[in-house]
Amino acid sequence: MKTLVLGLGNPILSDDGAGIRVAQEVGEKLNDPQVTVAETSEAGLRLLDSIVGYDEVIIIDAVQTEKGQAGQIYRMGPEDFSLTKHFSSPHQINLATALELGKVLDLAMPQKITIFAVEAKDITSFSEKCTPAVEQAIPELVKMVLQELNAKHPPEV
Amino acid sequence: MKKIMIDPITRLEGHGKIAIFLNDDGGVANVYFQVPELRGFEKFSEGRPAEDMPQITQRICGVCPEAHHMASTKALDALFHVEPTSTAKKLRELLYSAFYVTDHTTHFYILAAPDFVMGPDAPPAERNILGVIAKVGLELGGAVIRTRHENHWVIQTIGGRPIHPCFGLPGGVSKAINEEERAKIEEIAKSSVEFGKLSLKVFDDVVLKNKEYLDMVLSDTFTHRTYYMGLVDENNKVNFYDGKVRVVDPEGKEFCKYAPRDYLEHVAEHVEPWTYLKFPYLKKVGWKGFVDGKDSGVYRCTPQSRLNAADGMATPLAQEEYEKMYSTLGGKPAHYTLATHWARLIELLYAAERMVELVRDPEITSPDIRTIPTATPDEGIGIVEAPRGTLTHHYITDERGIIKKCNLIVGTTNNHAAISMSIKKAAVDLIKPGKEITEGLLNRIEMAWRPYDLCLACATHSLPGQSPLEVTIYDAQGNELKKLSQGIS
8 A cells, every 4th residue: 555645835935834844754753665755846737746656645735714723734635625626727727626637537546635734824935934833733733644644554563 | 986905915815816997887997917926035045055046946936946946057157157068058958848848738738728628608617627638538638647747757867856856056967867868758758749749739720720719819809019038049049948038029120139147237127006026127118007019118928929039949840830820820920919829839849849859969968967166156147938938047145155135037027017918908808888797708808817827826835736816806986896716715
């Protein structure tokens, strides 16, 4: 069972780097040849390229919702993005469309995709640090991702 | 007309906004296009070693990291007063050409094709890549994915990493390629040429053979007579990686041609109170507002602008297509914004052909990939053509090579004034008193800016993973009439 842990975001744009930070910390705590830890700043089709060939994918990203509080953590499946599926975009297709495209083209798509997201406060200022509330949420997110992985792959004693 | 002041806070929400203000009659009074600006890059880069800039600047943009990496690497060549070896230059251009193939493919099939294949009035649920594949066929969908996938392999093989290359160094590159890699890249390049030809055939079948679309391409609604900018080689042919910046006037006559180091003599930036993003213009013509014509310093740099600014393409198949395009459009320069999609596909074919040339060059596998810099660094400017416009990196350092000042003019910024003008013209022509504002109508307004392949807050990729954009229409009293959001849910 090949699993990919993918941190999404931009590591020099404040809270947008949260997903990458979490993936890096998960990578340091993990020693499982079945699990690949990667990071990317890409969306749409390039994201599709990254996940093809894995059985399970865990994506960690920053999110901005209307009423969310900075640091709030969400656990979602791709179905939670179905609302945005058919919007076109100035640049790329969104995650839901990318996944559907992969299915239509019969690519080796993951059977399960889980998305962990943290509510971001600032994603437009250049900084290698997250804002305090997001910084605080990072250890919790790392724990959640590790639990998700352990549930699937119990560590050998 | 009620004047709406736009709260500065709304400028910072991380998505692009188009605000259309109607007059009392229900016609268009004014249009504002706002791009969220990412803050503090200059400060962020100050105090860092210049050699880090190709790694850092490519994080600015989630869409074209390769372009920033390349402009930055070239700025470092200039900063350290070093000439890269011939093989290093060719490897850089080879990677950059593969990047162009992937980027132009994405734009055409994801963004441009749905409007034409599905039609501008098709419901958004169908007007996307899935609709295109359903109509044109799975085989083409497979070719799109395969071409992108293979060329990403080329980028990774030459650049050392997927997505964010790490091979650009002052004076050269960090790694050579071997014969096995070269042979595989040659196969990919050849298949990319076929894909480029196929894409032009799709354009021919879908757009050019449809009179309604061709009329739309040639209509005044989507036409602007501006100056055009693009990099050219020593024969005035289009080049993405190197050369001089050439500008032609709206009649197609050369206005100026300059080396990257002289850019500040030719380009200045205008500021408007309603947006943080600046409006570059030709200094020697001057800023005359958001207007067309020879007296206005507004210029464009898009695929079509690059073709307008050059005397032709440096490869045979692309040159044939170049001639066909101008003969169909009635000569050079072409002012039809929607024809940019056509020019983009000609550039895709050129990029693929250029890959074949470069990968067959006997020098390409040479280990002579670096000239070690020995001079003291001071100031350096690097320019490449990013897919969405001329990209300039300018660094000033102390004698240790520590950044003191950094200035960037990114692709989309060059086109900022023209994008605003294109949106306004389309809105004025399409929104008429008493006519219902439908989704299809708004999509036609979007079609005015889509050819620019604009980069909004493209450095941020927070979920839902696309650059959101919002179009709001206000009546004469400033009440919101209609709002169309993309990627904001």
